[in-house]
Amino acid sequence: MKKASLKDIAESLGVSKALVSLVLNGKGDERGINKQTQEKVRVKAKELNYIPNQYARGLRIGRTNTIGVIVPDISNVFYGKLCKAIEQEAYDKGYNLIISNTYEDVQKEKKLISDLINRNIDGLILASSFDSKNEIDGLRNDKFPLVLVDRVFDDFDVDSVSVSNVAGAKKAVEFLYSKGVKRPVCFSLSPVYISSISERIQGYIGALKNPDDAKLVQIPHNDIEGGVVTALAELKNEDYDGIFCVNNNIAKALLRELAIQGDQLTNVEIISFDDIELFDIVIPKVSAIAQPIKEIGKTAVKLLLERFANEDNHKTKGVVLDTVLIER
């Protein structure tokens, strides 16, 4: 059961390892190697069940065919699906993935980035929790292949894939108005250094008929449940009839709290950024601004591979994808 190597094929055929390597890497024609010899090599490789040793190859080539992926939390459905999309695309192209979670912990994120680089990844796809682009400026200066997803930084010269958060949030607010809502509230996250969140807030404010009506509820990101409880209590005394949640975590917490309180909030229209299965099942109904998760993942991998293929004079790209309104 010992694994066959190039040498085994070469010896059993009476040719050199170099020739075998060339043929198996598809450079046979280019190098003008005899068609019949090529065929013999391929047959023998199959017969011996030859599996190239990626590590010998990696050592020689200087690449490892491994992409690092860092997300806040893979058990959050949004990131679960994103990783799935990335995995699928990467796998098709012959790349492995190393996936890690930060749990929004900035220190852990720093450590993970250097750990992954220590493990010789070829490139990194990052949904960062950093509050500042300075944290990853080092990567950019080292010209390390990096693609930001979901959360990006303004005026930052790296590849990125995000969605039109401002436009999406606008769509959400306009939907609320179309349902007869007079005064929509935004359930937001604090602190709001994460680009996606701040853009959604900006979209919310921009879409208000009367900007003075803006009502932003800050929910602490490390205690979403508690923040929602406080928010609901506070709003009891206010005159509002629509809620826009900036992400699915907040909407989930809101729904859970309503379930606990036995309140169905019948006079309030709710919409959330991020569409999740839950919204199909639960009362009250929650509409959503859905993100094209598959395309985000696919595009991120594509950008990385373009960069690999074109290391010297790569032009960075900021891809922005559109969202879709799901009415319920």
Next chain:
Amino acid sequence: MKKASLKDIAESLGVSKALVSLVLNGKGDERGINKQTQEKVRVKAKELNYIPNQYARGLRIGRTNTIGVIVPDISNVFYGKLCKAIEQEAYDKGYNLIISNTYEDVQKEKKLISDLINRNIDGLILASSFDSKNEIDGLRNDKFPLVLVDRVFDDFDVDSVSVSNVAGAKKAVEFLYSKGVKRPVCFSLSPVYISSISERIQGYIGALKNPDDAKLVQIPHNDIEGGVVTALAELKNEDYDGIFCVNNNIAKALLRELAIQGDQLTNVEIISFDDIELFDIVIPKVSAIAQPIKEIGKTAVKLLLERFANEDNHKTKGVVLDTVLIER
């Protein structure tokens, strides 16, 4: 910015690469290398920001410090959390993960297994969709390090981690009875070659006060939504007052269908295997048999590492963990 190698450290210190390697791998004392020399090496390594090349190491050692993980679907919360648990434990021990999804496709599973082995993983953690242990008998014969999780096979000499499905299902049925249920129905999956599912059915039947009361509804695994619709229609004419769902996918589909129909099934008590957040939020209330997901993942990694450490005379273990009843 070129990465430092052993050679760089050795030359700048006037010692040999071998010595540096020994010290950095913690074998300095064992080999009786001068304490001061050791210290100098460590300082210089840090100064040069030395990162060992895992691929050179892997090539030499014959290991890659990479574990393959194959699950049906990482965007299913259960498997998402399982992967998270595995990742955490593996990462702590210095192992990378390559995660892949089968989507219950047996052909894809076969391909993934050989793909991962081609990528020189050291071992595999597998939640298999295979209907027979024959499919992985080859791995066992090759003595490839393998741990089955969640879904295992009877009388099969490989490491595995599962939960006490029979006892868990019994607990579920007994809970229904304690709530005054007279006739509990089981929403099951078909075909039922997956061990976890068949064991849960067995537990359901075993716990019935009157085995003649057994009512098993078969829901096709590739059309759960449709199966639930049919089941609900069929049961309209029957006299039942409790439902036991064999997994969270079925419970989710049931809840969604009830939401669509606007039916709250007020006279029926529901319980599901697998606890998910959703059950906290939704009406009707769903109780659950929760699995110790973290421990499952942790144990799987542990078994694999024990096997690595003790390749020659490893005794396989079948670890079975307990479930917890969550009343709602």
Next chain:
DNA sequence: CTGAAAGCGCTTACAG
């Protein structure tokens, strides 16, 4: 059209 040789960066007997 093909082969011999060097070298990627590491670890591990072996020798002294």
Next chain:
DNA sequence: CTGAAAGCGCTTACAG
């Protein structure tokens, strides 16, 4: 207490 050398399995100039 330390070093010189071999070799893991591959790819790629170079030579003919």
